[in-house]
Amino acid sequence: MKRFATIVTLAALVLLAVFLLYPLALVLDASIRIDGTGGLTLGNYAAIVKSRYYLGSIGNSLLAAALATVFACAIGIPLAFCLARIDVPGRALLLTLASLPLVLPSFVSAYALVLLFGHAGVVTTALRGIGIPIGSIYGLPGIVIVFTLTLYPYVVMPVLAGFQAVDASMEEAARNLGGSRPYVIRTVLLPIVMPAILAGGLLVFIEALENFGVPAVLAEDRPFLAIDIFKLFAGESDANPAAAGALSVLLIACTALTLLVQRHYLGKRRFSTSARSAPAKLPLTPGLRLAATTVSWGIVIVSLLPFAAVLMVSVLRFRGPVLTWELGLSNYATLLSGSYRPLLNTLTLASIAAVATMLIGAPIGYVVARHRSRLSGLLDFIGMVPFAVSGTILAIGLIIAFNSGPLVLTGGWLILVIAYVVRKLPFAIRSSSAIVHQLDPSLEEASINLGVSPTTTFATLTVPLMASGLVGGLVLVWITAASELSATIVLYASGWVTTTVVMYHAIEGTGAGLAAAAAAVLILVTAIPLLLINRRLNRQQTTVI
């Protein structure tokens, strides 16, 4: 048993060292080298600090992430409260729908905003037609709106669990002792829920800071960190890997620091609904209840509307960049006329990545949950590192690492799969160890006691027992890999263009109809498996965050 754990741990550590730490070290290394000569320097950082443009870029990214965090809390906390304490009609469905924005591709939501409110957007044109000009959604406003609408579930999930974890008797006791309701909320409810809010909010901050797709669609020419890193590394004209490295290191420093703070608050409280009696639903007047219902459903519907809009627009004809009101499948025809390859690539790569991630993640999650040791603690820690590394940066590291030398991977499909696996590994580890925690350890001991070796026991008993939970994880990894943009856009090679890449280029160019069709395909590809497993998913998501 020990040996099995040690083998898994060591194998996982080697894997993470080669495909995560080594590439990151190379990014760090690039940031302290003089471009060309290779001498050591801090000049790249100095150049950033001196550059108005890059300071602006850092400032914009931090500001967008901070605003998104505030707004996500502003809508996430009331929604969580309504879900926990108010008898909202359709609560179960609402809960499922509220988790959807997390797994649907956020840059599709951003693109919907462009379709509706962009320069040639449906709403913009219509309003302009009747003489009402609207402000530009490009840059900060649009980006913050999309971040808010796609990331708020990170706040809802833990805060909802927090509200439900308040034992009814605790609140009753406080009221019984003469506290007024606001007083009870301040003294009993908030202290319990506060760590949940911080944990969720900081996760929003990290995700917003790292995100590439949303600013890629909405930033236009305003500087944003994730975009600048990409352009500095992969840009045709102004490539500067050293500067890209320095910006990457700064970005990782921000996200890593935030992640540490986030883990700290998460560690303070396990957001499990361990309350013996969940707190009672609040007695509300019909008017207040209607208001709560409107707000809850309103938030969720508004956050999903962009996706619905994309689906609708995808079946309308475009004339050039201009949308007409004629129904037709011409966009899809354009999308598929070129080649089926991108769609096929997306499905293939996502499938390989999902299976590989779970195959690697499940044993690690098992060992982390079952065999606590210094080594597995280290693994648990390193396994969380991908959370703090954006896809673009990981991809850059992978390119530097595997462009030459003993292992050349660039230009093939494997490097894409590796990027997906590494990025989704923390999720696979978390969800597997959550499942293992629910398995009675004496089942495995019984099997070993009956003469089956620990390794075989894991494969023939533990894995089947974990299977139903692992399927949920597999589907979630599949979905996120299928809609991955930030690493893909750096790593793809000509034979391995994916649907997200097609969409990215269509947005960059003039293929509005093509982009809409690609976006719609992405929505369908992600939403269908999601709905198939949505019951399992609800459980998974709370365990993973």
Place this chain on the structure above:
Amino acid sequence: MTSIRIKNLTRTFDTVRAVDDISLDIKHGELFTLLGPSGCGKTTLLRMIAGFADVESGSISFDARRIDGLPAHRRDIGMVFQNYAIFPNHTVAGNVAYGLKARNVPAAEIKSRVDKALERVRLAGYGPRSPHQLSGGQLQRVAIARALVIEPAVLLFDEPLSNLDAQLRTEMRIEIRQLQQALGLTAIYVTHDQEEALAISDRIAVLRQGKVEQVDTPERIYRTPQTAFVAEFLGSTNMVPGIAGAFDGRNTHVAAAGTEFAVRGEIAPPGAPVLLSLRPEALRLGDGSDGPRIQAHLTLREFLGPMQRLHATLPDGTQIRISALGAQAFDVLPGASLALAYDPAQIKAFPSP
């Protein structure tokens, strides 16, 4: 047929010595019980034998063969877990066949051995069922069949009955005992229930804080406890502190609870503080026999059917319990004074801690 020799076994968790230098010799065919309060290290000792807990120092041998270096799956031990640990994804028959398959027993033989094992635990015909269709007692029988069917060298039980209700517990312990004797297996049985231990064991080791207090047959453990802890843990004895007095050549006189007790033998030098263990059944209601007596006042009478338990106070107010037969003619009301006769040989004295 296997004998087990445990030598100087030790295991520490952080600062807790869960198993502290334990040595035991278990004879073949013996049902040997580890008895002690929760947290005394019973499970840890059992899991070290099974191979699930590391041996820090010491050794474990089956016959002349050391096994503490073997991995758990090669120790040829059958273990019955507290929570049954029945594989939910296998049928009853699948559970029982599990260990046979691991040993590459031919399919035809598996079938007949599984059927026989299920018959043994009175579950014939339950093979195709799914575990969730079974009751707790039936699951426990499946667990036993699963451990028996591999014909292990040694059988281990970790509180196997603690999840069952009282009625089923007494039935199952007899079944376990009969199976173990019929198959002639060496078994180690862990429990914190002294009645269970006394009922089925060949020998009992009483454990306390990772150490062995006493190893003996159930009768001797009960009748002649070597330490105050053993006396107190086995049966709800009355512990009364006192001061040893003069030895009259046969009994030592002990001043305790505002009265005087005669205790067989020279138990301590005069003036030494001692602890007396008065078993509830060692005190008899004045029955006309001669011998020493003490006076007490009845405070409460519990009628329990076959017997009754009397609660009484000794002259200084010390509370004691007395067992009397339920059928005993008894018309004394609470408050009445009782004359309690006893045999000095049945009172145990221990040095005061």
